[in-house]
Amino acid sequence: MLLIHCPYCDETLPEAEFTYAGQAHIVRARTPSDQTDAEWEEFLFIRENVRGPHFERWRHFHGCGRYFNAVRDTVSDRFLTTYKAGEPRPDLSELEGRA
Amino acid sequence: MSRYRVPGKGRVDAARPVGFTFDGAAYHGLAGDTVASALLANGVHLMGRSFKYHRPRGPVSAGSEEPNALIGTRRGPGRFEPNTRATMQEVWEGLQTTSQNKYPSLRFDIGAVNDAAYMLFSAGFYYKTFKWPQSFWHKVYEPFIRAAAGLGVAPAEEDPDHYASRYLHCDLLIVGAGPAGLAAAVEAAGRGLSVAIVDENAEAGGTLLSEPQAVIDGQKAWDWLAQTLKHLKAAGVRVMTRTTAFGYYHQNMIGLVQKLTDHLAAPSADLPRERLWRVRARQVVLAQGALEKPLIFNGNDRPGVMLAGSAQTYLNRYGVRVGDEAVVVTSHDSAWYAAFDLADAGTRIKAIVDTREKVSEDLLSAARLRGIETRLSHSVTATGGRLRLAHVTVNEVDCGQVREGQRIYCDCLLMSGGWTPSLHLFSHTKGSLQWDADLTTFLPKDTPEDCVIAGAGRGLWGIGAALNDGTEQARAALRALGVEGAGGVHAVDHDRSGSGTTMRELPTDRNPGRAKAFVDYQNDVTAKDLRLAVREGMRSIEHVKRYTTNGMATDQGKMSNINGLNIAADALGKPQPEVGLTTFRPPYTPTSFGAFAGYHRGDHFEVVRKTQIDPWAEEHGAVFENVAQWRRARYFPKPGEDMDAAVRRECAAVRASVGIFDASTLGKIEVVGPDAVEFMNRMYTNPWTKLAPGRCRYGLLLGDDGFIRDDGVIGRLSQDRFHVTTTTGGAARVMNMMEDYLQTEWPDLNVWLTSTTEEWSTVALNGPDAATLLQPFVEGVDLTEDAFPHMSCIECTVAGLPARLFRISFTGEVGFEVNVPAPYGRQLWETLWQAGQRHDICAYGTETMHVLRAEKGYIIVGQDTDGTVTPYDAGMGWAVGKKKPDFVGMRGLARPDLTAEGRKQLVGLLTKDGSKLEEGAQIVFDPDQPIPMKMVGHVTSSYDIGTTERPIALALIEGGHDRMGETVHIPMPDRTIAATITGTVFVDPENARLKIRGESA
Amino acid sequence: MKTITSLTPAMLADSAAVRVESLGPQGRISLRARGDLSALNGALGLDLPTRIGHRASTEGMEALCLGPDEWVLVLAHDRVDAMLAALGAVYDDHPHSATSISGREVSLLIDGPRAAELLAIACPRDIATIAEGAGRRTVFDGASVVIWHDAPGRFRMDVWNSFASFVAQTLITGARELAAEPVEGG
Missing domain, CATH: 3.50.50.60 (FAD/NAD(P)-binding domain)
Known part of the structure; x- marks a missing residue:
């Protein structure tokens, strides 16, 4: 069981309080009807399968209820960082060495 | 005194003899004995037969690494456990033990012919032998292998014991209470840290228990041990014996199993047999010692x-x-x-x-x-x-x-x-190993976890070295915790480093x-087998392991892995580090299923959610079914009724007078805020802007892929407040999805969601008499077509309780759903039940609800849809707002494959011979086509116990909406059934029955 | 076991180790808001705590911050409507969501020298991180619960009605176990 830092509660807590919510930074277009079929397919279905740092979303389900973003190394299964929804992607080079 | 007992030696209590049996014979041991030590004291070495060759075996060790002396233990009715290590099981008065893998007796065993046929049973025997002919696989080989397989006999009775679990968070966990672990605990104690030290043995001490000659800091080893334990406990250190650290998981989570009652003759019934500890330690000292080879x-x-x-x-x-x-x-x-x-x-x-x-x-x-x-x-x-x-x-x-x-x-x-460090837990951390050529063994190197290794676990032999390394390693762990230790050196006389x-x-x-030189005693793997495996082409140690099964027995290769590696490396002509060690995996020693299950067994296996009305249903003989986590009343049989009879009666009653139904499990979400209507417009397919307060609308929720996710009736209570309902199973999912869109896509919207599923108990009344029954209890609104038409909602008082009253129907009859604060649900139910007696009120369950709604063609999401059905496929295009700029799923509905011809569409089916179709049955257009036939859809709902004259069914069929009146065929094992495609509404297509007849009383 | 409901408070377990009781009706409001909270604070008569897990109280009412825009207000059952009305009065100036959840949950009292250990049988969070006078939403044996740490060795647990019997059963079993076993580390 992993430990996850909730950026809203500012506490590091057991994974059992959280639920996984898929890849992060996939933006739903402001006007979906303007999207081409290819763009909509990309939005709906196309996901990374990263070996290494992966941008992903979690929800502090049994806690503050917030969705937030995380960078987790899929090799070490360690979280490099977590940050609030809406904040920009952190610079990976600055996170290296934290795994 | 038993013949081999040495007076004055050992830590057993000579004043407390303990009687137990082994294979029916009575023996005496002493308090403090294990079964193995007590039998050895009686001169008994033969304790079992080996797994494959049934060779006679006795204990080869005195600890948890024991591969041979596996016994069955019986602690009274139901309390039988196979494969217990005789070297770990403590004796107590009345314990019954038996040997294993023997027939008819331990001393004379028929299976031992396998031993005579040793040359046949070499490595890969099963792979080579049970191959051809294929016709032998099921009839000959499998029964043979099944008969031969299995270690010990699985218990046949239900385990009457209970098992516990607990979480523990501590600063420092020390695994192993030998000299290294104890020294580490001493170094850490009394510094304001929470410290726990665990050991799998009945008492702490490790090697010290076997080497009383040592003198530590001027004290005899056992005196030092007693004083140290006293000091640790006084300093608040949690000392846990009979506690095995069986697995090391991510981020310093260590699984422990504590055995609480297996050593007791008459434990309290309230005590769990074992407790699973999930320990999260900031730092870990592994002081597990070494194993003799x-x-x-x-x-x-x-x-x-x-x-x-x-x-x-x-x-x-x-x-x-x-x-x-x-x-x-x-x-x-x-x-x-x-x-x-x-x-x-x-x-x-x-x-x-x-x-x-x-x-x-x-x-x-x-x-x-x-x-x-x-x-x-x-x-x-x-x-x-x-x-x-x-x-x-x-x-x-x-x-x-x-x-x-x-x-x-x-x-x-x-x-x-010689000795090899116990690397198991370290290996669980994905720690790397380094080969030590001098010790001819692997030693722990780096680990990603916050953990240090102390003592013999990293190749330091002798009590003095272990003690001092324990201190030193604990000091390193303390430093990582920001605490400075004292250090210091223990002086040991009569130490036996070598x-x-x-x-x-x-x-x-x-x-x-021809040599029978065993490497893995438990799996009967010999040195010859390992060399043969290499000769036959196995190059990787992982392949050698699997081909020979070396190290794959329940002892996890504690004795065999390193010897096996040395032999395989020799056979391969490579140095050991190039061959590598196989990976150790949890659990360190066999762990009971009970410990993993903990409290979750029997009635407490998993969460069962119950409504406030559930006890009434139970008292009235309801038969229940599970819907998601809920248990719901499925039907209410009268004496002698089966389900069909009960449901037929319940359906008829609802159409004839009035039925009462517990709808409390429906998900409910309160959507509140100035942007509530905008949010609803974006989430649901339907338009909400023009829905007036006090009115309801059926809402359809899609995913952004365009497929139906959920549905429910939604009432607008005021301009900025919606009462959303969801399916029972979809409540949490819908809430999650709404929060997701709200928090991450539309954080600018001023609207909030509150789960109110459990705030309300919901009692549904359906039937022509529903309004008449309910009216006398309602304050604030007349239940007439004019004052409270179909699809109305209002906050009012019902039976003296604050209520949200909805006029909606999932049966095709006049229907009301009365929501009252949850704890009062049963009170409301009983009030209506009493008053309903003169209307022949009938309590009905989910099965009747399913039938009645199918008769009206109302879908159940997840039964008539399967995640690939659009509103248009379901014939519900009317629910899709055409003028909205966007809603979840709108763009998805325009995907090319969702607008293509020939999609499966929801239709009704009536069989020509009047038989009932099976739900899930596949449908074909041409029954005479060659097999495999082209399947064009399937039956989603089917009933013959409702109020229609003939069985009805709903089905998804390719292009179904354009095939009204056509015949399709449903091939079954015994015959093919022909059916006519119809519309989905079988009862009251004009919706006349939704109108309240006359004025309420 | 018997269904747990706030209408029939009951002693569920009672020993020297720990006592578990189900409590009677309690008024509760789920309050959701963001931005400048002063209008709401005025209506409530207390300053809403803004750190998750922190509590504030005024006579007869307590507020616990559960999320960045979420509080639960606990007050007498018969004061809920008046408080909702007071909040409603500032709605136009400061839009928010105030929803009664009085009927949604049952409170369990867990009190005794080994109360924290009892919680630790099924709560993965370190109970020690819920300081005295604080509270948290967390998970207990698979159910979302709110745990209030009221005094040394005294906790309240709010659990949704339908989960209450299951959660109570876990607590009863654990309390029995704690009563039967010798104290650890002693």
Whole structure:
């Protein structure tokens, strides 16, 4: 069981309080009807399968209820960082060495 | 006093004899004994038969690494456990134990013919033998393999014990309470940290229990131990014995199993048998020590052959001599000390056989002093004796030449191939290992976890080295916690550090192809098997392991892995580090299912959610079904009724007068805020802007892929407040999805969601008499078509309770859903139930609800849809707002494959012969086409117990909406059924029954 | 076991180790808001705590911050409507969501020298991180719960009605176990 830092509660807590919510930074277009079929397919279905740092979303389900973003190394299964929804992607080079 | 018990020795209590049985025979041990030590005290070495060859076996060790002495234990009715290590099970008055893998008896076993056929059962035997012909697979090979498989006998009765679990968060966890672990605990104690130290044994002490001769800081080892434990407990250190750290998981989570009652004759019924601890430690000290390696020679498994260190443990910890006349064979100094201890206790040591050319003069003179014959540069090449060792053959090895052997008669053979660190838990951390050529073993190197290794676990032999390393490593762990330790050095006298060499198979003058030199005792893997595996092409140690099953038994290769590696590396002609060690995985020792299940068994297996009205249903004989986590009343049978009869009666009652139904499980979400209507417009397909407060609308929720996710009736209570309902199973999912869009896509919207599923108990009344029944209880609104038409909602008072009243129908009859604060649900229900008696009110369950709604063509999401159905497929295009700029799923609905011709569409089916279709049955257009037929859809709902004259069904069929009146076919195993495609509404297509007839009373 | 409901408070377990009781009706409001909270604070008569897990109280009412825009207000059952009305009065100036959840949950009292250990049988969070006078939403045996740490060895647990019997059963079993076993580390 992993430990996850909730950026809203500012506490590091057991994974059992959280639920996984898929890849992060996939933006739903402001006007979906303007999207081409290819763009909509990309939005709906196309996901990374990263070996290494992966941008992903979690929800502090049994806690503050917030969705937030995380960078987790899929090799070490360690979280490099977590940050609030809406904040920009952190610079990976600055996170290296934290795994 | 038993014949082999040494008075005054050991930590057992001579004043407390304990009676127990083994294979029906009564024995006496002493309090503090294990089954193994007590049997050995009675001269019993034969404790089991091996798994494959059914060879007679006795204990080879004194600890949890024991591969041979596996027994069944019985602690009264239902309390049987197979494969318990006799070396770990403590004796208590009345314990019943049995040996395993024997038929008809331990002393005479028919399966031992396998041993005679040894040459046939070589590595890969099963792979090579049970191959051809294919027709033998099921009828011949499988029964044979099944009969032969299995270690011990699985218990047949339900386990009456209960199992517990607990989380523990601490600063420092120390695994192993031997000298290194104890020194680490002493270093950490009293510094304001939470510290726990665990040990799998019945008492703390580890090696100290077997080496009372040591003097630590001027105190005898056992006095030092007692004082140290007292000090640790006084300092608040949690000392947990009989507690195995079985797995090391991510981020310093360690799984422990604590055995609480297996050593007790009459434990409290409230005590759990075992407790699973999930420990999260900021720092971990692994002080698990080292395991002694057996030597590999022909006949090294005969009862009476035992690890020298274990014999020393039996003597010093339990006061038991393992025999009268012993031979010692070793490649390491430590066995010499065992020999000396036993000699001093009265066992005649007939020879110390050492494979080395030279040993220290100290050892030789100590042997001479005791009159023990020593043979350097010697090997053991054979053992003899039927059920117990009777003699060994000892050969001189001269410049690589094995000379003729000499037989020495003895009743036990003590062996030592040196020691290997216990790397199991460290290996669980994905820690890396480094090869130590001097010690010929792997040592722990780096680990990604916050953990340090202390003592023999990293190749430091001797009590002094372990103590001082324990202190030092604990200091490092403390530093990581930001605490400065005191350090210090323990002085140890009479320490027994030593050295040795590592052997593969012992040199022999025999044909090695015929030698029965066991590497893995439990899986009966010999050195010959390992070499054969390499000859047959296995190059990776992982393949050698799986082909031979070396190290794959329940002892996890504690004794066999390193010897197996040395032999495989030799056969491959590669150095060990290039061959590598196989991965150790949890659990460290076999762990009961009970411990993992914990509290979750029987009625408490998983969360079962119950409504406030559930007890009434139970009292009234409801039959329940599980819907998601909820249990719901499925139907209410009267005496003698089966489900069909009950549902037929319930359906008829709802259409004839009035039925009452517990709808509390429906998900409910309160959507509140100035942007509530905008949010609803974006989430649901339907338009909401023009829905007036006090009105309801059926809402359809899609995913952004365009497929139906959920549905429910939604009431607008005020301009900024919606009462959303969801399906029972979809409540949490819908809430999650709404929060997701709200928090991450539209954080600018001023609207909030609150789960109110459990705020309300919901009682549904349906039927032509529903309004008449309900009206007298309602304050604030007249239940008339004018004042409160279909699809209305209002906050009012019902039966004196604050209520949200909805006029909606999922049956096609006049329907109301009364929501009252949840705890009052039963009160409301009973009030309506009483009043309803004069209307022949009928309580109905989910099954009747399903039938009645199907008769009206109302879908159930998840039954009539399957995640690939659009509103148009379901014939519900009317629910899709055409003028909205966007909603979740709108763009998805325009995807090319969702607008293509020939999609499966929801239709009704009426069978031509009046038979009932099976839900899930596949549908074809042409029943005469060759197999495999083209399947064009399936039946989603089917009933013959409702209020229609003939069975009805709903189905998804390719292009179904354009095929009204056409015939399709449903092939079944015995016949093919023809059915006509119809619309989905079978009852009251004009919706006349939704109107309240006349004025309410 | 018997269904747990706030209408029939009951002693569920009672020993020297720990006592577990189900409590009677309690007024509760789920309050959701963001931005400047002063209008709401005025209506409530207390300053809403803005750190998750922190509590504030005024006579007869307590507020616990559960999320960045979420509080639960606990007050007498018969004061809920008046408080909702007071909040409603500032809605136009400061839009928010105030929803009664009085009927949604049951409170369990867990009180005794080993109360924290009892919680630790099924709560993966370190109970020690819920300081005295604080509270948290967390998970207990698979159910979302709110745990209030009221005094040394005294906790309240709010659990949704339908989960209450299951959660209570776990607590009863655990309390029995704690009563039967010798104290650890002693």
